[in-house]
Amino acid sequence: MYGPTLFLITFILVVPRYREIVEALGNRAGIRIEAQSPLSYYVLVIVGIALMLSWMLMAFWPRTKDPERQQVLRRYFGHAGDDRAMPRVRAQRVMTTRAASSS
Numbered sequence: 001m002y003g004p005t006l007f008l009i010t011f012i013l014v015v016p017r018y019r020e021i022v023e024a025l026g027n028r029a030g031i032r033i034e035a036q037s038p039l040s041y042y043v044l045v046i047v048g049i050a051l052m053l054s055w056m057l058m059a060f061w062p063r064t065k066d067p068e069r070q071q072v073l074r075r076y077f078g079h080a081g082d083d084r085a086m087p088r089v090r091a092q093r094v095m096t097t098r099a100a101s102s103s
Contacts, residue, residue, distance in 0.1 A: 012018045033040050 012022065
């Protein structure tokens, strides 16, 4: 997906006619921002501050570990390092079916 997009952007920037169009669009956008200077800069600052605050909130929010959930998971699935762990209910069912089939 990025390959064709990068190719298109490179092709647009290499051709002088397209480069002039892109520069003209950029200049018009700059003039429009300068014409509405106070409002647009305030909006940009508010959006930037909101972005930083939301990032900080997500990055530094304390993580909670529910001890009951950990105990339930260990009870049914065993410890994380044990690859052979399976739920006890399934293990009991397997043992009872093996015992019934062998007799």
